[in-house]
Amino acid sequence: MMQRSFFLNVLAVALLCSTGLTWAADPRPGSVIMKLPTDKLVELARDANAPIVERALACRRLGAIGTKDAVPAVAALLSDAKLNIYARQALEGISDPSALDALRDSAKTLRGPQLAGVLESLGAKRDTAAIDLLVSYLDDKDVAAASAAARALGRIATQESVKPLVQSLSQRPTLRTATLDALLIGAGRMAASSKPSDIDTAVAVYKRLADENADGNAKDTEIPKHVRIAAMSAIMRIPGRDETARMLSLLRSTDKDYFRVGLAAAAGMSGAGVAAALTAEFEKLPAEKQALVMVALGDRNDVPLPFVLATVRSGKSPEVRKAAVDGLAKLHGPEAAASLLALAMSNDAMSAAAAQALRNTLNVAVDATIVDQLSKASNKDKTLLFKLVGDRAIQAAKPAMIQSLNDADPAVQAAALDAIGNIANASDFQTLLDLAFTVRGQSPKKALRLLALRMADRETVAAKIAGQSLGASPENVKLALSLLGDVGGKTALQIVAAAARSTDPAVKNEATRALGVWATADAAPFLLDIAKNDSEDKYRTRALRGYIRIARRMPMPPNARLDAFRSAMTIAKRDGEKRLALGVAAVAATPESLQVLLPFLANASLKSAAADALVEVAGKIVQQQPQAVHTAMEAVVKAGVSGKSGDRAKQLFDQTKGAAKN
């Protein structure tokens, strides 16, 4: 009793004390701060009583829209350990000179991370007025501040900012990484300048970092290898400098890293004498290097044809010869084209490589060379030439190819037929149509199919195919129906749908097959009609599966999809089709899908497929419809579904428990 009185008293006191008090206000949502006008943002940044998150967001927003009016308020926050970064964000965004003045002024008094951050900001803004200030910090005992100063000087990238960095390089080992990076940044920007003095400075920096005396010997072993390599690469990229000797020296290196730098330079370095120097050096290199250097030479497009041909003929290894063939394909002009084609038509071990290269080469002279060769080639060579004509789609070869479509040599005719589909156009359609219906074998049919599929006017194509099939042999009617299925369009659909009601079993079979894989949803009514009414089970099943396929895969509104699901379920007799149809409701993915699927959990043979579909729908709509998902998943769990769907249902059920309570 005493104890109870004690607690009641404490409670009474607490209630009395709380009278008139309110909870500390929660910060306003960030989205509210983001919409405040500039003057309110400045007020907020200045308000020491405002929640810190609001002041931070005000600064950030001022970085996007603030003006000079905001500078004093945000500059005052640079000394705040937490808000310093937000204040920098504001000042880096404001273009008025007073923002830079504020950063410089604060750098004179700040210490620690806040100072380093401000120095970084001065570098980001490339503030040349801050160079002396930054140089003074290179000696600062705070390594973070000194590193930030070094990096800022590198980013400013002027003669005045870079030279102090060179001087400081050997003075403070702890600053070495930052200084090296700053020098590379600075030299990179100066090398891209139009001022010769800047370029000279960049070269001097790179040479220093490449660790060279005037004679190219190493002098400072403290510079890491990857920095030396970076500097060497950079020197060789500067336009107008003859760095051939350096590149050759790198190619000779036994160190793979240096060799690779030389390799990249061999591919890209310009200059009149570079190609000659490389070809002279080439013979002195071992075969494993030659293969890679040949690839690099191929990139250049200025290597003499005789050199490439000699390497093709007598390279030190198959890899070198293969690289030379690819190099030959990179060269332009009729001579290179003729050499490559001659190699492809020869019995040389590289002929296949040459044929492959001919397919892809950008040397435009190759097309004319092939056309020219067609007029005088042997039948054996014509098969290769027609293949190339097809692969390269050489229109100029079409007359010769049309002529060969009835060639007495079956191999030549087959090669021409194989390739014609790639280069034929609308004017050739009737020719190919006649061939497909008269010449045996698959090649003409394939050629016609390729052309038919490329032609934009489907309706005319379909009408022509249909006209050709009138009175044709059963085999050609079958071909026509198959082609119409591929072509698609309204005309084709009407013809194929009519054929699907034919009394000729062969015609009906082909037509229903084509309808079953129709590419557009407008085949659905025809398929549904066959699925409902055809007298033969085989066609009903085929049509139903085609109908379900469309309902699952083709774009349509969810309601239409659910209607299709109901239609399919009404017709389906076998569990296999019913399972497929359940997938239609899953694709629809609406709360109604859940309703129509739930009853199938009670069907032992469909339970598993129904659960899969329910879980799929639930996963898609759980964010929008947690309550409906909860109810459905509860049913799946209660139905005792095991496996992945069972686990997922349990997970979704747990996830939506909160929604159920609401």
Place this chain on the structure above:
Amino acid sequence: MFPTHSALSRRRFLKTTASLGAAATVPWLIPGRALGFDGAVAPSNRITVGGIGMGVRVENMDLSAFLTQPDVQFVAACDVRDCRRQWAKTAIDNYYHNKDCAIYSDFRELLGRKDIDAVLIATGDRWHAKASMIAAEAGKDIYSEKPCAITIELCGRLADTIRRYGRVFQGGPQRRSISNFVWAVNLARSGKLGKIKAVRATTYEMREEHGWFVGQPEPPKEVVDWNLWLGPAPWRPYNAHYLTGGWRGFYDLDTGARLHDWGAHTVDLCQWANNADGTVPVEYEPANGTRYLRARYANGVDLTIGWVGNECFEDGWHNLGTCSVRFEGDQGWVETGDSGKVVVYPESLRNDRAALPESGIDPRTHIRNFLDCVKTREQPVCNADVIRSSHIACHCLYLTWLLNRRLKFDPAREEFIGDDEANRLRSRPERDPWNA
């Protein structure tokens, strides 16, 4: 004068792999795949790798993909969270049957090890670019999860730094190495779809948070180093929820209001299909109530990004899984997604589709490409220059959504035309000088 870095490297990559696939006589220069690894690789020939950020992405995907490469030795793991460090050490040591994996809380200590050739960076977005740049400065090659850079300015700085140091960099959009996507892109680039008119990409519905979670007491630094977790991002009070993915959607911590989550893949694929690596769209149009944003390249091709879902585009979208993309030419189109399915019109273009070996989201081939390039010094398929343009395209789309107005962009100068606010949002300062 040199060709551009990306053009040179990719052309040479293709040529080298095509022409030297069987060149087993130059083992120190030839990729592991060409050598046909069929067993153990001598330790001296292995690439030593360290992991920075050992969270769930690494646990679910990246670590096993690295460990199972026969020429990789994973020697170190770093995470600011002790629990993740311990998990990583156990997983790696168990794989190798030893106790050799070293663990670190500060990645700069890991980078200081001269015996490490390459790093896997799988931190949160806020760290990716900064850690990659510091790794490059330390002479390491880098596989960085995407999004690789949180601002337009950082995209440029990252690419510049990688080039400056000649490092091999592979960005995480692994769909550049997954067969159904590669097949679809090649179809578009081959001209078989005719002239490309439009490219479409799906992304998450965009959403952005600006506030902070309420502060909680910071755990001891040995358990969670909160300062290092935040890294270059602006300071905010500790809350444990951030550590388990709660950072997603926050302006300071995530990228592009979640657009880059899938957009880093799908917009990248659109760029590739449009032969637009090295540039970005020049005009952008806000959603205005629709579920998609539009942009236009200088070559006239339209880029549309739609929020992922069944009906994200109005006309004929097939919904082939997450990261769906479609490329439309004047003679046909192709659509594919993470389901691995490909829908193509006309069907005749499907000819060699049956021969494709794989689909899905497995990063193994992408990682293999990275490791091969570490050896050959070619640049991988998703190198820093590729990332630069595809990420900048995403950033421009994001800013169009954020500002809800039309924007024009100059790809050469990497700045918006006539929009000061958009230009200011191209960059953010970094907290603390992490380079020290």
